[in-house]
Amino acid sequence: MTWRSRSLVVALAATAGLSPTGTAAAATTPQATSPAAPRTAPALPTLHAFSVVHGSGADARVKLTAAQLWQTTDGLGVTVQLRRRSGLTTGSKICVTFGGSAVQPPCFRKERSGWRLTIGHRVAGAVALVGRHGITTELPLSTLGLAPSQTVRWSVASAAHACKGGGALPCSDRIPSGTRTVTNRLWTPVATGCADAGARAFTGGPATRHEVAMTFDDGPSEYTAQIQAILRKAGIPATFFMIGRQIAGHEAQLRSEIADGDELADHSWSHVDLGGGGPLATTQLTDTNDAIRAATGFSPCLFRPPYGSVGSDLVARAGALGMSTVTWNVDPQDWARPGVEAIEQRILAQVKDGAIILDHDGGGDRSQTVAALPTVISELQARGYRFVTVSALLGKPVTYGLRAPR
């Protein structure tokens, strides 16, 4: 999947091999849904802090003193430090080149009113000042033509608009000097959980957006990977409500779903009726969350009660574990194997804005569900629906961390 969210706040300490996490937010990612969080100074792990102080003599008027590249869960930040009297006049540029990227390099451009970030001729982002002589910006990886986990080779060069002091002095300089580049391996963003929305119960999302969430219950099973392959081909996420005791042996499947942008959620440990609540419910939910977290590093944000059997104590217990309770508002009864066409038609007849569509990837022969899925997806896409995870549908912001390269 792509990582296109654009904003984050940094808060938590490292856990489970992950770096500090951030809360990502944007309308364009499957997971991220909240309004843009306030931007803070970069406190995410700095992948590289590369500093050069240029020499004397003929280089005395060079303009760049240091450059730093840092990674967020969805992009890269660049900070460039300038000499106190940089001599860079209006029209001058400082460009960051990423080797191997097909995208034009982003450039800080000096204008009368201050610095602008441009890619080609268009303004591509905001520039903030760092101290008295530094400038910084942050851009999504996709804007830079880069992908998570890849190796980047980068350098920074200035191009003065007008050379003061005559042609003998350098009009441009570069970090690092010469033709060298700095090499960094990017980290991998992974979802870690989501902000707690309290003890609440939902049957669907808001009808104000043309969005739907596909959900699959009772896995993981032998059918889960088939469903995932269909979702991946369509480029859409789904939410898997899983049974805790079935997770063992499917850990890699779960990690693959997280990597795809799918959401993992709790459907109890052994699919017992928990409608009455009580301590057993807490144990069933906790054990399942623990298994999901151990396999993936992700703490579920959602609980779906087996059989849709729910009461206020159960909702409160799920809420105490950081989960909203989610049922559905579109049910094709695929578990009863009514036939591929019946599954397709029931979903397409019931679907609406904010729909949470119930399907099953476990609990028996799910070949009809698998067979119905491509038609359902393509028809809903033709109707203009956007597929999102349930947390995205409900506006629960997902948190991310960065995993170091292996």
Ligand SMILES: [Zn+2]
């Ligand atoms: Zn179930």
